[in-house]
Amino acid sequence: MRFGPIDVEFILGILPFLFKGALITIELTVQAIVFGTFIGLFVALMKISRFKVLSILGGFYTWVIRGIPLLVQLFILYYGLPHIGIQLSPKAAAVMGLSICGGAYIAEIIRAGIQSIEKGQMEAALSLGMSYAQAMRRVILPQAYRRLLPPMGNEFIALMKDTSLVSVITMVELMRSGILLNTTYFRPMEIYITVGVVYLIMTTFFIYLISLLEKRLAISDGE
Amino acid sequence: MIVAEKVNKSFGKLHVLKDVSLTVQQGEVVVIIGPSGSGKSTFLRCLNYLEPIDNGYITVDGQPVGKRRLPNGRLVDDSRKNLYRLRSRIGMVFQRFNLFPHQTALQNVMEGPITVSRIPVSEAKARAEALLAKVGLADKAQAYPVQLSGGQQQRVAIARALAMQPKVMLFDEPTSALDPELVGEVLEVIKDLARDGMTMVVVTHEMGFAREVADRVVFMDEGSILEDTTPQNIFTRPGHPRTREFLSKIL
Numbered sequence: 119m120r121f122g123p124i125d126v127e128f129i130l131g132i133l134p135f136l137f138k139g140a141l142i143t144i145e146l147t148v149q150a151i152v153f154g155t156f157i158g159l160f161v162a163l164m165k166i167s168r169f170k171v172l173s174i175l176g177g178f179y180t181w182v183i184r185g186i187p188l189l190v191q192l193f194i195l196y197y198g199l200p201h202i203g204i205q206l207s208p209k210a211a212a213v214m215g216l217s218i219c220g221g222a223y224i225a226e227i228i229r230a231g232i233q234s235i236e237k238g239q240m241e242a243a244l245s246l247g248m249s250y251a252q253a254m255r256r257v258i259l260p261q262a263y264r265r266l267l268p269p270m271g272n273e274f275i276a277l278m279k280d281t282s283l284v285s286v287i288t289m290v291e292l293m294r295s296g297i298l299l300n301t302t303y304f305r306p307m308e309i310y311i312t313v314g315v316v317y318l319i320m321t322t323f324f325i326y327l328i329s330l331l332e333k334r335l336a337i338s339d340g341e
Numbered sequence: 342m343i344v345a346e347k348v349n350k351s352f353g354k355l356h357v358l359k360d361v362s363l364t365v366q367q368g369e370v371v372v373i374i375g376p377s378g379s380g381k382s383t384f385l386r387c388l389n390y391l392e393p394i395d396n397g398y399i400t401v402d403g404q405p406v407g408k409r410r411l412p413n414g415r416l417v418d419d420s421r422k423n424l425y426r427l428r429s430r431i432g433m434v435f436q437r438f439n440l441f442p443h444q445t446a447l448q449n450v451m452e453g454p455i456t457v458s459r460i461p462v463s464e465a466k467a468r469a470e471a472l473l474a475k476v477g478l479a480d481k482a483q484a485y486p487v488q489l490s491g492g493q494q495q496r497v498a499i500a501r502a503l504a505m506q507p508k509v510m511l512f513d514e515p516t517s518a519l520d521p522e523l524v525g526e527v528l529e530v531i532k533d534l535a536r537d538g539m540t541m542v543v544v545t546h547e548m549g550f551a552r553e554v555a556d557r558v559v560f561m562d563e564g565s566i567l568e569d570t571t572p573q574n575i576f577t578r579p580g581h582p583r584t585r586e587f588l589s590k591i592l
């Protein structure tokens with residue numbers, strides 16, 4: 119069956135191979151989100167710290183990482199580091215690059231979220247005798263993370279799409295699976311449209327998951 | 342109960358508190374009045390070290406606030422732990438209530454005892470329920486702050502502060518953010534506390550309240566205490582021309 123330039127049977131034939139790549143893409147995304155969120159929370163707390171050294175270090179991190187294209191960072195990690203004796207596997211370099219980069223953006227989101235909480239909340243918590251850490255954990259972060267969810271969702275989706283960049287460091291995920299198929303069959307139109315549709319399905323599903331989570335939180339909030 | 346000696350505080354070039362000294366006895370109610378920007382809130386916040394002071398010395402219930410005096414007279418920063426313990430014994434009520442919006446009224450009141458005092462949940466709950474009943478809100482225990490009126494929120498905030506069983510209560514314009522018809526219910530709760538013998542420092546513009554409840558009224562202007570006397574004195578024969586001017590504007 120054929121629709122213009124699109125050969126449906128051909129596409130059905132390459133789907134299993136693309137799905138394998140898509141699974142790797144999902145795995146990379148989930149790992150980058152988990153590590154990136156840890157890095158992001160850590161860096162955000164550094165940036166708002168009353169210790170100057172920490173806040174400068176945190177600011178330096180987000181400045182550098184957000185100012186250099188992810189592609190360049192991946193090249194440094196995978197092709198640069200071996201020259202100083204550090205050889206990373208494609209997978210390790212991919213997860214590391216995505217987490218470090220995602221972490222910088224997530225840090226900014228978390229910092230903005232924490233700082234959007236009215237100052238009086240921290241003061242009320244401190245006046246009860248809470249330590250800074252207790253106030254963060256019990257009062258500030260629970261309020262912040264409700265506000266964080268929408269921008270975090272956007273960042274997670276951006277991260278999922280950014281995983282396609284790691285195809286350049288020989289990581290066989292969805293994008294590279296498409297490239298490999300194309301070197302064999304040379305049918306770029308059908309192959310890359312299919313790759314695009316698979317990404318679209320994944321990002322759509324992701325958006326749906328996040329909206330579910332937002333609804334759940336809204337209910338537990340009494341609002 | 343509270344002793345503040347020559348407290349000074351600046352924000353950058355702005356000298357907000359100038360040699361402020363104040364003593365409050367156990368069970369006394371001291372009302373602080375004064376024009377906007379005179380440093381009333383700042384002084385109150387210094388009393389529990391929400392605002393670190395530049396120099397001077399404050400003790401509450403015999404405990405130094407924020408800075409300890411060494412035997413040789415030098416002042417050094419006190420440990421964080423001591424500061425937290427001290428704050429837990431000083432209740433503070435804010436103009437804008439500052440209830441925790443993600444918690445119910447009951448959870449707000451339980452938060453301090455559970456997180457800070459680490460008492461068992463059942464005990465914290467019993468204490469919180471009793472306090473909500475005391476401020477007339479037993480039936481609102483499960484309500485979130487957004488579902489409460491301003492006056493109700495402020496009463497929950499008072500209950501939250503009382504839950505730590507404080508030695509001293511500080512109020513910073515507790516009724517200024519309220520619609521006029523809600524002021525009374527909050528003042529009633531504060532009056533009850535005065536009757537129970539709670540030591541309190543109250544910043545307010547409610548002169549009727551000051552007249553009725555205060556043991557002493559303190560007038561602050563431009564970072565200094567200009568007058569510290571009985572309500573009767575200050576309202577009938579204010580000693581300082583600035584006090585007279587301020588009172589004539591506000592009464």
Ligand SMILES: Nc1ncnc2c1ncn2[C@@H]1O[C@H](COP(=O)(O)OP(=O)(O)OP(=O)(O)O)[C@@H](O)[C@H]1O
Nearest residue numbers: 352355357375376377378379380381382383384514
């Ligand atoms: N965190 C801050 N940083 C800089 N300046 C501040 C800060 N807090 C207060 N000030 C300034 O210090 C002065 C005293 O403020 P404060 O809030 O203590 O006055 P107040 O007597 O409570 O006034 P009001 O009746 O309006 O509440 C004001 O000029 C204010 O602008």
Ligand SMILES: [Mg+2]
Nearest residue numbers: 381382383514
């Ligand atoms: Mg004030």
